[in-house]
Amino acid sequence: MIEKAPILAMDGITKVFPGVKALSNVSFQLFSGEIHALMGENGAGKSTLIKVLTGVYPLDKGTVKLEDVPIVVQSPLHAQELGISTVYQEVNLCPNLSVVENIFIGREIMKNGRIDWKKMNDRAEELLSRLKLDIDVTKELSSYSVAIQQMIAIARSLNVSSKVLILDEPTSSLDVNEVNQLFEVINNLKKAGIAIIFISHFLDQIYEISDRITILRNGEYIGEHKTKDLPRLKLVSLMIGKELEEFDAQSENKDTGSEHGDKKEVFLETEELTKKGSIEPFDLKLHAGEIYGLAGLLGSGRTELARLLFGADKADSGTLKIKGKTTNLNSPKQAILNGVAFCSENRKAEGIIPDISIRENMILAIQGIKGWFNYIPIRKQIEIADKYVSLLNINPPNPEQLMKNLSGGNQQKVLLARWLITNPDLLILDEPTRGIDVGAKAEIQKLMLSLKDNGKSILFVSSELEEVVRCCGKIAVLRDHKKVSEITNDGKIDHQYIMQEIAGGNL
Amino acid sequence: MNRFKLNDRMIPVMITLMLFAFMYSFGMFRYSNFTSPQVFFNLFIDNSFLIIVAVGMTFVILSGGIDLSVGSVIALTSMVAASLLLAGLSPIIVIPIALLVGPVLGFLMGCCIHFFNLQPFIVTLAGMFFARGLSFLISVETVSINDDFFRFMASTRIPIGNYFISTSVIIAIIVVCVAIFVAHYTKFGRNVYAIGGSEQSALLMGLPVGQTKILVYTVSGFCASLAGLVFTFYMLSGYGLHANGLELEAIAAVVIGGTLLTGGVGYMVGSVIGVLMLGTIQSLIAYEGSLSAWWTKIAIGLLLLLFIGLQRVIVHRNDKKKNTISLKDTEGSDQIAR
């Protein structure tokens, strides 16, 4: 490897968004004919790095060299001209256009000032046959499955004889056969000498296909390793950010909820709850007075499960019982009326209402239960808001401040308050502590424990395993949309054990 | 044109064509005068300006936008032409100036939409007010036209067998042909479709989104101005209230012609058939005599409802295929939004 010069070298890349360092001094090296996985949890900076590389964002500091020539990528189009192509997770093609157009648009073959459709059709068929795909190229993109769309996106980038191909979560909506088909194509491209950056949340896939791995965390470069020399456990710990040695330090386990948890009544129970493409049949028993943890990497199905339990998505099959009664949750409202509350991990898109005040954001859910005409008097609202502002230490401590003016951590606390006010029997918390400071984290954990003591159930989703182990009486580990194990927290388990479960396979 | 295979996208156009054929044959069956080919030619003669406007509007709607200013631009064009002729300028100078009115306004509106990310609806609404206001500023009264060239254009009949069409029909047909070519055989045309299909994808595929959007409104403005000129030939006057509410008719024609209001899907031919359909409804109601003119509006409304319902069904079907991936795009879309 040493004698060979990298085709792409990024060095000291820094990208700052207002108030945030999204990338800080990140380096990245890519050789032709290799598949290089880029790994990191949500917010690690993978996407930002890709977007800097493809010219979506300008970089603030650092150098990018392509074939030893320094380049400054101006725009996605410029990146393509340079030979850097990207296939995005959500297939960024135009569903209304034909396959051939999606391959060629922006670089149409012209003849006498007009588009030469015939030549383009032939060329498209030829390109797709290289990917072993034999389809009618004049049909619209939307008439094909996501897997085929994915291939078409790759064909589009091949058309410019790309040197660097970036695959951003290409497999997240594919089934096993489709993944295999895609991998065959990727391996062929690799043999043809194309350098491939591969991003995926699926560890199995990373180990199956990649040659090397670069790990990012919180916008920082953590390390580069050969895939075959990097045990899964080590990879997961690098991504999550806990060195293995640190783990045994905090073995003091406050919650041994399992001892009495099983004796209490079951609040919510699922049997074979399934949603195609996001959750494989799932069994779950949640007791009153229990904190139940869901551990797993992003995309493992933890959020998807939470959404099913809240009625935000509908299950395809399986049963869901609340307090022993079979319930069909068709809407969040039904779930709320059944005493379920859900704090989404996606604060911005699914939580906050930016243009209204803290107070109004807080009372939204309880008011939804009470209905239009049972309006909580303003004085009462202020009282409630004041109470939670001081209870959760919300800053600024002014309930009339508009939600959009708050920092993320404080917005999170307001959303927590929104649900605490409804006094739910089951509180589903999806990454409630992400991106908030240590003090607030401790407060939220304390709050969870006190809710538990009051006989509430809590479903706790977090990528911080330390937190999961500290709080939860029972932990389910998810991998690839499945529950791979359920662990009773008897005070003896530690992060390492869970990490092993998450990593799965051979260590 | 082997690309025009019968597929999902063509269904609305086919339905429109069939409805049109049905209505027209109903007319021929019911009124003996209706069988004369001249009636068919009259559809073109009376609606040539609407065809031209609808062509421009089709581009705008294909790109996912809307242009409410076209009716007013027609009025402004007629007013500019009439007042300049009144001032004694030669048609050789007047016509190019009049034809600049729409593109300039369209360009400015496109810039507002692209650079300041304003909604097309509100920007072109302002454009609509602006153009009408401007034409009233020039004159509140009707300005009639006595120019020889304009009279020539108005009165010339081009014989086809025993029947005839007008010069404006020729202009309209040329515009439609050019538009079909532009839409299907040029980069600009395909970019318009791509942006209408998914603006974000178009950006990431490296297409010149902003440039295309601005150009789309400029093209629509030009079509409106050209239609204004044709309309002026037809009316031989300039007046601030000319073509009042025409934008609605143009939008209706485009929608009835099978173009998806959300953008990305549709054909120029469809819009032409849409205009002819509106024209046929008007003729039928005129022939019927006992039916009054307002039935036209109700009929157009019903047709709109029918086709919007149809679009909804088609879009819904496509959505179902796509929604598996839409939920997962949280991290990515945030960043794009930045």
Add this chain to the structure above:
Amino acid sequence: MTKSRLFWPLVVLAILLLINLIYDPSFFVIDIRNGHLTGSLINILNRGAPLILISIGMTLVIATKGIDLGVGSVIAMSGAMAAFIVDGNLGDSERLFPLFLAIALAIGLSAATGLWNGMLISRIGIQPIVATLILMVAGRGVAQLITGGQITTIYYEPYSFIGGGYLFMLPFSIYIVAFVLCVALYVTRRTALGLFIESVGGNPLASRLSGISSKNIVLMVYMFSGLCAGIAGLILSSNVASADGNNAGLWYELDAILAVVIGGTSLMGGRFFLMGTVIGALIIQTLTTTIYSVGINAEVILLVKAVVVLIVCLLQSPEFRKKISGLFSSSRKTPKDEGVNHHESL
């Protein structure tokens, strides 16, 4: 907050009124004639009544991220309906029954149109601009159908009271506006409806996840808008003692949208300002009056409206603000920008 939102619209209104004062020193004078208060200010209120009503309905629609293009047609339909009912009761000037029947049917029809729009948008999921476009086109046809294509003149005396009558020295229409405004303010301030509307407009997804049935909210809002337009249609037709299916309420939808935008409510939905809208509507009405009194050609008002719409929209556009503040390069960094934490922006 509300104060600062109302500040600029109020300033504009004041300037417009002052310009009038320059041209007509007796502009602010209010006389008592025949036991009625008269004067330019009263006139503006009276003439502006229909627009204020429609704008109130439009405010709530826009707050849910919607738009209602059908209001102009509803005005025509409502007027036509009322005229149709009272027309058959020519001789019965004494009896009030036809009046109430006309009002009830006209308002019922308007509410039904609102229900229609609301169903198309909330249940079938058609975009608001498109759904209401149907009514905008077809509604006028229906209005003309009702009037038989004629401009129906209304000879029935009691009907003129709605738009031209006086009560306690003030035009009756002002009371109607005051009543509707109070109802709207009450419902949005004293019940949870206002909060729900703002949350549905501000973030539909989050609202749904908070257990709010946004479909019903959207439906209600369009019904209310239809209702407001219907009442405005009664006032307008009563004012001119006739119903004109073709021209009654023409361009009112656009004026109403303008009034809402001037009043500080964003077309992107969310926070809404009913009082701001009322001031916006008054600004438009005063503008019309001003242009008349200054002696400019009345049609030029369209030009002014275009410029106002554009300026207000530009001021609301974040991109525009960014570019402007870039020009002055005095980077006013607010603390909130600093406070955004890491994950928020990723």
